[in-house]
Amino acid sequence: MTEPAPPHRQPEEGHRHGRLATRPVAVATPGPPGLTSILDPEGGTPALRYVPTDGAGPYRLVVLLHGAGGSARQGLDLLLPLADAHRLLLLAPQADASSWDLIAEGYGPDVRRIDSLLGAAFGAYPVAGVALGGFSDGASYALSLGLTNGDLVDAVLAFSPGFAAPLVSHGRPRVFVSHGTDDRVLPVDVCSRRLVPRLHTLGYPVEYAEFAGGHEVPASIRQRAVDWLAGGRDQ
Template identity: 80%
Template sequence: MTEPAPPHRQPEEDPRHGRLAARPAPPTTEGGTGLVSLPGPQRESPALAYVPAGGDGAYRLVVLLHGAGGSARQGLDLLLPLADAHRLLLLAPQATASSWDLIVEGYGPDVRRIDGLLDTLFARYPIEGVALGGFSDGASYALSLGLTNGDLVDAVLAFSPGFAAPLVTHGRPRIFVAHGTDDRVLPVDPCSRRLVPRLRSLGHPVEYAEFAGGHEVPAAIRQRAVDWLTAQRGPGPGR
């Protein structure tokens, strides 16, 4: 007899649809602090995590996704200078190809890899609240996964995104979008200026910041994004 699917996943939904199964739970082992390497399967590049030392209580987990042709370290560096002050546990996976699976050939290997990394961190650290963030292709992927997994993810930080392409949606995570008005890689007009109104029409609370600059994430925008992330909490995943 086949066991029923977990209540947070519809029977037809799996990593091919962008669904993440991992969920926070009381830690069963103790993890280290500082910069932590999380090796993946053989021949895959390791993911990186940064865990602030000291303090009490749960961490806010932010999964950070690099741009096309980028690295886990570049993803981590998006918010690394701000992690200690805000007790942010940062996780930066490495895409299995030159960009994320959705952009290359469809959901699958990167979803499974991120799911496994989340399980590892949930088993080691107390976590309250999960956000996704990213730059460029990573921002598009963060939005797509965030809309798909709003029963886990309560916020998305999208720096210079191009699109959002969820196959299924759950919940209404709140969203921060920033884009440079002089971006020549992903121009603001066909990207964020179209995307943000669409997200708002779907009921997502969206904070939108344009800045004078190109395809980049200025320090002031990173600070504004983290201030937004930590100043308020949404009604909760799945609501």
């Protein structure tokens, strides 16, 4: 892992390294609240965006990534019930293939897609803090992108991840990891129980929550994750 970098993309790094180029900007007139389907500029399945109904910012923006074979709606639903109470602006893209590009062939179309979604959200809504989150393969992708882009992303929510594989790293985002002790898809012994100590060794602040259950995200874990995310604003 490299040392933290200044808050901008290095000239030799780009989407093929998992780097996100967009950054928040000042917004004079926020866009509308509610749930919106966003057309994919590359012609893929539309993404989803949810803006809290109070219509006022700034918001904590969270990109939510579905598991293998999942949908943007499944990603959005990870935190949708908690969005209004915690002022979360949610973005849920759809992977180009059955899972995210890193897991199939390496960074590429999904990084570009997420960067485009972020750029549109930054241009339309006031944002104070960016987090990445996901479940299963989406959690592994959120971790990998989050560690790569810690100069933009200040927190990662990884629900039942398998691994983290950044090609480069910047910054030191906070990390929340949860995992079921009876997970038969991504067993906790070979996944989070190895991953979390490694992240600690590398200097990342990690909150780890194991629970009695399988490959899932219980409501209590979602609430704990959002409470943890909100608590970081006061640190």
